[in-house]
Amino acid sequence: MRRFERKQNVFANKDALGESYQPDQIEERDEEIEEYMHALQPIIDGWEPNNVFVYGNTGVGKTAVTEFLLDQLQSDVTAYDDIELSVIFLNCKTLNSSYQVAVELVNKLRQPGNEISSTGYPQQTVFNKLFDELEAIGGTVLLVLDEIDSIGKRDELLYELPRARAHDNLEETKIGVLGISNDFKFRDELDPRVQDTLCERELQFPPYDAPELENILQSRADVAIREGSVADGVLGFCAALAARDSGSARQALDLLRLAGEVAESEDATCIELEHAEQARSRLERERVEEGMRELTTHGRLALLAVVSKTAKQETPCRTRAVYDEYASLCESAGTDTLAQRSVHNHLADLRMLGILSASENRSGSRGNYYSYELNVPFTSAIEAMSDVLRLSPEIETIREIGLMNDIT
Numbered sequence: 001m002r003r004f005e006r007k008q009n010v011f012a013n014k015d016a017l018g019e020s021y022q023p024d025q026i027e028e029r030d031e032e033i034e035e036y037m038h039a040l041q042p043i044i045d046g047w048e049p050n051n052v053f054v055y056g057n058t059g060v061g062k063t064a065v066t067e068f069l070l071d072q073l074q075s076d077v078t079a080y081d082d083i084e085l086s087v088i089f090l091n092c093k094t095l096n097s098s099y100q101v102a103v104e105l106v107n108k109l110r111q112p113g114n115e116i117s118s119t120g121y122p123q124q125t126v127f128n129k130l131f132d133e134l135e136a137i138g139g140t141v142l143l144v145l146d147e148i149d150s151i152g153k154r155d156e157l158l159y160e161l162p163r164a165r166a167h168d169n170l171e172e173t174k175i176g177v178l179g180i181s182n183d184f185k186f187r188d189e190l191d192p193r194v195q196d197t198l199c200e201r202e203l204q205f206p207p208y209d210a211p212e213l214e215n216i217l218q219s220r221a222d223v224a225i226r227e228g229s230v231a232d233g234v235l236g237f238c239a240a241l242a243a244r245d246s247g248s249a250r251q252a253l254d255l256l257r258l259a260g261e262v263a264e265s266e267d268a269t270c271i272e273l274e275h276a277e278q279a280r281s282r283l284e285r286e287r288v289e290e291g292m293r294e295l296t297t298h299g300r301l302a303l304l305a306v307v308s309k310t311a312k313q314e315t316p317c318r319t320r321a322v323y324d325e326y327a328s329l330c331e332s333a334g335t336d337t338l339a340q341r342s343v344h345n346h347l348a349d350l351r352m353l354g355i356l357s358a359s360e361n362r363s364g365s366r367g368n369y370y371s372y373e374l375n376v377p378f379t380s381a382i383e384a385m386s387d388v389l390r391l392s393p394e395i396e397t398i399r400e401i402g403l404m405n406d407i408t
């Protein structure tokens with residue numbers, strides 16, 4: 001049997017491409033940093049902090065920039081004796097109401113063994129306990145609530161916190177709330193009174209473009225990858241793919257890390273383009289599989305219908321044509337067919353998941369219609385389908401037709 005053996009032929013510090021790594025340097029965000037510093041300036045000046053709302057798509061540096069700037073702020077603030085700054089960071093991902101967030105904050109601020117239980121109190125009692133804890137800290141407290149959208153519509157705490165001094169819930173402590181979110185709808189759906197205070201200062205982080213992502217990758221690769229271990233064009237390839245898809249630095253970093261893993265598993269000493277290609281198709285396949293897990297059987301059959309049309313070189317194609325293909329797959333699977341309207345909804349879901357793309361066509365007086373095609377490689381889709389659908393002979397036939405037509 002093969003034994004474990006250390007392989008470090010490509011990576012110098014692989015963790016530097018991971019999520020928990022905090023970069024020493026933030027690239028390509030000078031304007032946002034300037035605006036952010038402006039919003040935080042009252043803290044250094046000794047006034048009440050602004051409430052700040054930071055939003056932008058996933059992976060665009062909201063958390064990284066916030067952590068970087070708050071570290072800097074905490075260090076700069078030590079030059080002023082009259083300012084006591086405490087920063088409390090809470091990720092709200094698993095907390096879906098004001099009540100839960102307040103309990104979590106109270107427990108974070110209390111000594112171990114003195115925590116409160118997460119159920120059983122009236123909401124206002126928990127809020128009061130939180131105010132007591134905050135008052136005990138004194139000075140300036142900045143509450144950073146990451147993924148704040150998880151709180152949903154039960155956002156009373158976001159109303160109460162910024163008004164705590166005005167409502168005499170806090171006397172000594174000056175409080176600021178810094179909310180971070182990638183859900184654009186959340187901000188718009190907030191109670192207008194919450195919106196007024198919470199979004200006192202708004203910072204929007206746009207998606208990165210390809211050159212920006214390449215610079216971010218380069219600065220991470222300098223730490224993470226051995227010198228000379230990444231071939232020309234690899235960083236550009238990862239950056240271009242992520243820019244085209246999401247503009248997310250996380251996606252670009254994940255791609256580079258996986259490309260490095262592929263290279264290491266092949267005992268290569270340098271990450272070549274072909275490793276990045278393999279990483280791309282693996283990530284895409286994972287994305288299709290992940291998306292497909294959420295689909296119902298009919299959603300999967302609708303997708304298989306588009307895959308089949310792709311094999312026959314008949315995409316982009318209209319809902320009607322996808323529907324006919326879908327109906328015959330249902331027959332093979334021994335399943336009743338849904339109405340065309342429902343299949344249309346499944347196609348729209350697949351488009352939202354990024355598995356299909358659609359182009360809108362105008363057909364004069366009869367209105368507009370969509371044509372669908374696969375937005376992921378044929379091979380990734382067919383592999384993923386054969387894992388989740390029990391239609392082996394049909395899937396094999398589609399694969400063969402695709403092969404015959406040179407579809408990859």
Ligand SMILES: Nc1ncnc2c1ncn2[C@@H]1O[C@H](COP(=O)(O)OP(=O)(O)OP(=O)(O)O)[C@@H](O)[C@H]1O
Pocket residue numbers: 018019020021022023025026027028029056057058059060061062063064065181182216249250253
């Ligand atoms: N400008 C940048 N310079 C260096 N690294 C960056 C930059 N922007 C993002 N990153 C890195 O990309 C990854 C994702 O960034 P981050 O977690 O800050 O995104 P986010 O906008 O907070 O996303 P989400 O909404 O999903 O939490 C992290 O590893 C982060 O260090």
